[in-house]
Structures are given as C-alpha cells and as structure tokens.
Amino acid sequence: MVKTNREHNLRLLQQKLDKETNALEQKMLDVKPWYLQGEIVASKRNENTLLEEHFDAQRHGLFKPNVQDEAVIDEYIIKAIKERMFDSPVFKVKEVKIQHKELPLQNVVQKSLVEDYESFLRKNQILEEDQGDAQKNAIQSEMLELFDDLDKLSNLHFVPHKYVPESLSVKNDAA
Structure with missing residues (x-):
C-alpha cells in the first residue's frame, strides 16, 4: 500500500x-x-510601435549595487577599518588670521569736511585755469557773437544745419 x-x-x-x-x-x-x-x-x-511600448530605462543615473549577503558586507567593512581605508574625506579647516593694518597716529591730520571741499574746489579751479587756451576762447566767443547776430536777423528762428559728410556714388561700369 x-x-x-x-x-x-x-x-x-x-x-x-x-x-x-x-x-x-x-x-x-x-x-x-x-x-x-x-x-x-x-x-x-x-509604424509607431516604439511609442506604444514603455521602456523603463534610466540613462543618466547610477544604479545601486545588488544587496549581497550581510556577512560579505561585514567583511568589507572590517577590512576597511583594519586598513584605515575610508571613503569619506577628512575635511581640513584652514585657520584664517586676520591682520589689521595699524595706522600710525602721528601722521593722521584731522580736517573738517568743509576744509576738504574747499581744497577740492581750489584744485579744480586751478586745473580749469591751466586748461584755458587763448585761441580757443577767442574762437568760441566769436562763434557765440556770430550765432547771436544770426538769431537777431532771423527773429530767433535760426537753426544751424547739421554737418552731413558727402556721399560717394560708385558706378558699376566695366573698366
């Protein structure tokens, strides 16, 4: 049976x-x-059968490794600890020493703001006086007189013509 x-x-x-x-x-x-x-x-x-399918593909990603036996993983960890091989970097912080620039107190002269502006204006006036050219000033005054006279003649409707450079016409004739 x-x-x-x-x-x-x-x-x-x-x-x-x-x-x-x-x-x-x-x-x-x-x-x-x-x-x-x-x-x-x-x-x-x-036609268009590729569009009907759904492909699960990740082109730009890093895939996780397959999980292996825990004993194997433990062996790798113990081996790394014994050999002092770690994946994580040790960050070193650099100490920054701030150095202050010491100004000598002997050379510091305190001026008021008004005195600074006055000295600045004096320097500018001196520069303007130096830049004045006698010929240039004479020409400018003559031009102003001329335009004033033209304005008087035209009852203040005179507008000087804009300068237009001559245009060159090029002909495409055989040489």
Missing part, C-alpha cells in the same frame, strides 16, 4: 513537471515581441 501511494505521488509529480516543462517550451518557442527579437532594421515592424 505504501509503495502504491509513493508510486502514485511520484506519477503525479512527474505529470506536473511534464506540464510545466511543456508550458515553458511552448513559451520559449512562441513568436517573441519585436523588441525581444534582436532586430537590426525596423522595416518588418509596424
């Missing part, structure tokens, strides 16, 4: 395995979708 029961269980298991292998073989021999066929040219494929 025990033998028949074992034989019966063995036959059932054998039949179950046969069914699974037949299903797997059939699945392997069936026609694959186009993206699993290893095509080189998309001439046999229907």
Whole structure:
C-alpha cells in the first residue's frame, strides 16, 4: 500500500513537471515581441510601435549595487577599518588670521569736511585755469557773437544745419 501511494505521488509529480516543462517550451518557442527579437532594421515592424511600448530605462543615473549577503558586507567593512581605508574625506579647516593694518597716529591730520571741499574746489579751479587756451576762447566767443547776430536777423528762428559728410556714388561700369 505504501509503495502504491509513493508510486502514485511520484506519477503525479512527474505529470506536473511534464506540464510545466511543456508550458515553458511552448513559451520559449512562441513568436517573441519585436523588441525581444534582436532586430537590426525596423522595416518588418509596424509604424509607431516604439511609442506604444514603455521602456523603463534610466540613462543618466547610477544604479545601486545588488544587496549581497550581510556577512560579505561585514567583511568589507572590517577590512576597511583594519586598513584605515575610508571613503569619506577628512575635511581640513584652514585657520584664517586676520591682520589689521595699524595706522600710525602721528601722521593722521584731522580736517573738517568743509576744509576738504574747499581744497577740492581750489584744485579744480586751478586745473580749469591751466586748461584755458587763448585761441580757443577767442574762437568760441566769436562763434557765440556770430550765432547771436544770426538769431537777431532771423527773429530767433535760426537753426544751424547739421554737418552731413558727402556721399560717394560708385558706378558699376566695366573698366
């Protein structure tokens, strides 16, 4: 009785395995979708079939490594500790010494703001007087007199013409 029961269980298991292998073989021999066929040219494929598929691809990302046995990970950690190899850098902070520039108090002369402005104005007036050119001033005064006379003649409607450089016309004639 025990033998028949074992034989019966063995036959059932054998039949179950046969069914699974037949299903797997059939699945392997069936026609694959186009993206699993290893095509080189998309001439046999229907139009826009690539748009219908959703590909989960991350091109620019770094993937996490597969989790291995914890004992292996522990071995790597212990090895790194023993060899003093760490992935994290040691940050070194540089001490910044602030050096203050000491001004000698002997050379410091305190002036009021008014005195500073007066000296600045005096310097500017001296520079303006030096820059004055006698010929230039004479020409400017003559120009002002001329424009005043022209304004009087035209009842203050005189506007001098703008200077326009002569335009050169080039002809494309044969030489």
